Amino acid sequence: MYLRFTKRVLFEFDKRLLWKLAWNAGFKGVRSIRKHKKRLKRGEFFPPFLYISVTNSCNLRCQGCWADVTAKQAKIDADAMRRMLNEARAMGNSFFGILGGEPLMHGDLLPVLAEYPDCYFQIFTNGHFITEQMAGEMRRMGNVTPLISVEGNEIVSDDRRGGNQVWDRTIRGLENCLKHKLLTGVCTSLCQTNLDLLSEAWLDRLIQMGVTYAWFHIYRPSGPMPRPDLALTLDQQREARQFVVEMRAKKPIIIVDAYHDGLGGALCPAATGFTHHVSPWGDIEPCPVIQIAKDSIHDERPLRQVLNDSEFLRDFRELAATYTRGCILLERPDLLLELAERHQAHDSTARQTVFGELQSMQAHTSQYNPDVTIPEKSWAYRWAKRLWFNDYGAYSRHFRPENWKDPRK
Numbered sequence: 001m002y003l004r005f006t007k008r009v010l011f012e013f014d015k016r017l018l019w020k021l022a023w024n025a026g027f028k029g030v031r032s033i034r035k036h037k038k039r040l041k042r043g044e045f046f047p048p049f050l051y052i053s054v055t056n057s058c059n060l061r062c063q064g065c066w067a068d069v070t071a072k073q074a075k076i077d078a079d080a081m082r083r084m085l086n087e088a089r090a091m092g093n094s095f096f097g098i099l100g101g102e103p104l105m106h107g108d109l110l111p112v113l114a115e116y117p118d119c120y121f122q123i124f125t126n127g128h129f130i131t132e133q134m135a136g137e138m139r140r141m142g143n144v145t146p147l148i149s150v151e152g153n154e155i156v157s158d159d160r161r162g163g164n165q166v167w168d169r170t171i172r173g174l175e176n177c178l179k180h181k182l183l184t185g186v187c188t189s190l191c192q193t194n195l196d197l198l199s200e201a202w203l204d205r206l207i208q209m210g211v212t213y214a215w216f217h218i219y220r221p222s223g224p225m226p227r228p229d230l231a232l233t234l235d236q237q238r239e240a241r242q243f244v245v246e247m248r249a250k251k252p253i254i255i256v257d258a259y260h261d262g263l264g265g266a267l268c269p270a271a272t273g274f275t276h277h278v279s280p281w282g283d284i285e286p287c288p289v290i291q292i293a294k295d296s297i298h299d300e301r302p303l304r305q306v307l308n309d310s311e312f313l314r315d316f317r318e319l320a321a322t323y324t325r326g327c328i329l330l331e332r333p334d335l336l337l338e339l340a341e342r343h344q345a346h347d348s349t350a351r352q353t354v355f356g357e358l359q360s361m362q363a364h365t366s367q368y369n370p371d372v373t374i375p376e377k378s379w380a381y382r383w384a385k386r387l388w389f390n391d392y393g394a395y396s397r398h399f400r401p402e403n404w405k406d407p408r409k
Contacts, residue, residue: 001249001250001251001252001378002380004252005252005253008207008252012210013181013183013212014139014182014183014302016142017139017142017181017182017183018051018183020021020120020142020143021120021145021183024094024095024118024119024120024143025094025095025120028092028094028095028118028120029048029049029094029095029120029388030387030388031092031094031147032048032091032092032093032095032117033048033050033387033388035048035091035092036092036273036274036392037392038156040066040273040393041334043312044308044407045272045273045307045308045313046088046091046093046304046307046308047274047275047276047307048092048135048274048275049093049095049096049097049269049274049275050084050088050093050096050097050275050276050277050278051096051097051099051275051277051278051287051288052076052081052084052096052097052098052277052278053067053098053099053100053101053103053277053278053279053280053288054075054076054081054098054099054100054101054103054109054280055073055074055075055100055102055103055105055106055280056068056069056071056073056074056075056100056101056280056350057073057075057100057102057105058100058101058102058105058108058126059102059105059126059128059163060102060126060128060161060163060166061161061162061163062151062160062161062162063159063160063161063162063220063225063227063229063230064191064219064222064223064225064226064227065175065223065225066222066223066224066288066291067100067101067223068349068350068351068409069101071350071351071352073234074280074281074350075106075280076106076278076280076282076297077108078108078111078112079281080297080298081108081112082112082115083297084278084303085116085119087302087303088303089116089118089119089306090304091304092131093119094118094119094120095119095120095121095122096119096120096121096122096236097121097122097124097275098113098121098122098123098124099124099277099288100124100125100280101280102125102126102129103123103124103125104123104125104129104130104134105129109123110134110137110138110141110144113141113143113144114141114227116143117141117142117143118143119143119399120143120144120145121143121144121145121165122144122145122147122185123144123145123146123147123292124147124149124187125147125148125149125173126148126149126161126166126169126170126173127146127148127169127170127171127172127173127174127177128169128170128173129173130146130148130173130174130176130177131176132176132179132180134176135176135177135179135180135182136180137182138177138180138182139182140182142148144182145182145183145185145212145391146173146177146182146314147184147185147186147187147215148173148174148177148184148185148186148187148262149186149187149188149189150167150170150186150187150188150197151166151188151189151194152167152173152188152192152193152194152196152197153167153196154167156168156193156194159193159298160193160194161190174186174209174211175209178209178210178211180343181210183212183213184210184211184212184214185211185212185214185256186206186211186213186214186215187214187215187216187217187256188214188215188216188217189217189218189219189231190216190218190219190236190240191219191230191231191232192229192230192231192232193230194402195232195236196249197216198216198239198240198243198339200251201264203247203251203253203255204251206253207251207252207253211253211369212253212254213253213254214253214254214255214256215256215257216240216244216255216256216257217258218232218237218240218241218366218367219231219232219261219287220289220327220329220330220364220366221330221359221361221364222329222330222361223289223332223349223357224290224353226357228363228364231364233365234365234369236286236364237365237367237369238369238372238374241257241260241264241367241374242374244257245264245374245375245377245378246374246377248362248377248378248381249377249378250326250378257383258389259326259367260367260374261385261386261389261390261391262375262376262381262382262383262384262385262386263373263375263376263382264373264374264375264376265325265373265391266325266326266366266367266368266369266393267325267390267391267394267395268287268320268321268324268325268326268327268328269287269319270286270287270290270316270317270320270322271316271320271321271328271394272317272321272390272391272392272394272395273317273392273394274389274392275287276307276313278297279291279293279348279349280358281296281348281350282296282297282298283295283296283348284296284297284306284307284310284313285348285392286313286316286317286320287329288334289329290316290329291348291349291354292336292339292340292345292346292347292348292354293312293345293348293349294310294311294312294313294343294344294345294346295307295310295312295313299313299387309387311343312339312343312345315339315342315343316339317394318398319335319339321391321394321395321397321398321399321403322398322399322400322403323335323351323400323403323404324366324368324399324404325367325368325395326365326366326367326368326398327366327367327368329365330363330365330366330407331363331364331365331368331405331407332363332405333358333359333361333363336358337355337359339357340355363405363407364407365407365408368404368406370401370404
């Protein structure tokens with residue numbers, strides 16, 4: 001596998017773009033983690049990685065979407081975006097996740113990102129707006145990787161995403177990226193209708209097309225129409241984790257996993273302090289699907305002070321790490337309601353129905369399964385996770401197994 005991936009690197013990928021990825025996301029990313037660890041030792045906090053939803057607008061209506069895509073358009077304007085990026089960069093951050101809605105519907109997005117050649121941006125997109133011209137501009141910039149969402153075959157995609165010819169338009173955007181040799185990812189939110197994409201045949205097709213990396217999310221029922229019937233069972237989540245571990249040691253393609261450390265221990269990136277999320281209205285939320293907030297990027301104080309002094313976010317991290325190593329939204333929505341009430345946090349959506357949604361949510365299983373631990377088989381992934389992606393001691397400080405409640409009971 002390592003030899004085949006090295007061959008792909010040498011003969012398929014644009015070397016300038018690889019250097020940008022290795023330097024801005026790799027070397028600087030590790031450096032931002034080191035700074036994060038040093039801050040934690042001093043009792044300070046600033047997440048080394050930020051998710052930023054730049055707009056709520058989207059051309060699709062996906063099942064179970066939590067974003068307010070039908071509401072009046074909101075977006076983080078260019079000046080606010082620059083201020084946020086400048087302040088995060090000053091803290092050592094260099095790698096940012098750009099979300100929506102559909103982020104490419106933000107007209108100022110690429111011009112602003114182009115102003116930060118020393119940073120790297122992963123854009124979560126449905127691919128429909130990636131024309132050849134836009135793909136060419138992304139290649140010229142060199143600091144962007146499009147992560148294109150594929151939610152099933154032609155029939156499933158239309159149903160899952162609430163549109164017509166969704167698959168065709170997504171694949172057209174993907175092909176435009178690959179034609180211009182962009183380092184491109186494909187992600188899938190695994191649910192009951194698209195588990196067929198969890199296959200060697202699908203990975204082989206992506207490799208043949210020239211895709212750099214794949215990312216299999218686990219669908220999390222949340223938002224105004226959560227669709228719990230689409231959620232995976234605990235056994236299916238275990239099978240997905242096993243598949244990822246096996247394929248990482250077998251296929252010449254990077255496979256991303258955001259919910260386990262190298263030893264197979266489950267974790268939540270927001271609970272560990274690895275990341276928090278900024279909404280289109282500028283609210284700072286624990287993560288994209290937990291839409292309650294107390295703090296904002298529009299605060300007159302510096303962003304480093306807002307994040308460091310936030311008692312709400314600090315209490316969230318401790319609460320989440322105390323009661324589960326999985327997703328507290330899915331397993332214990334009641335605790336989030338108590339947290340919001342204790343801090344008088346507000347509903348950070350346009351629809352203003354989040355508290356009712358949390359009250360009506362039934363407990364679901366998440367990535368934490370105390371009966372099954374599946375460690376990485378690949379030494380490269382074990383090493384990378386030890387260096388870059390782990391719990392930073394959050395669970396050793398807070399987790400109490402006796403507090404965990406099995407969502408199945």
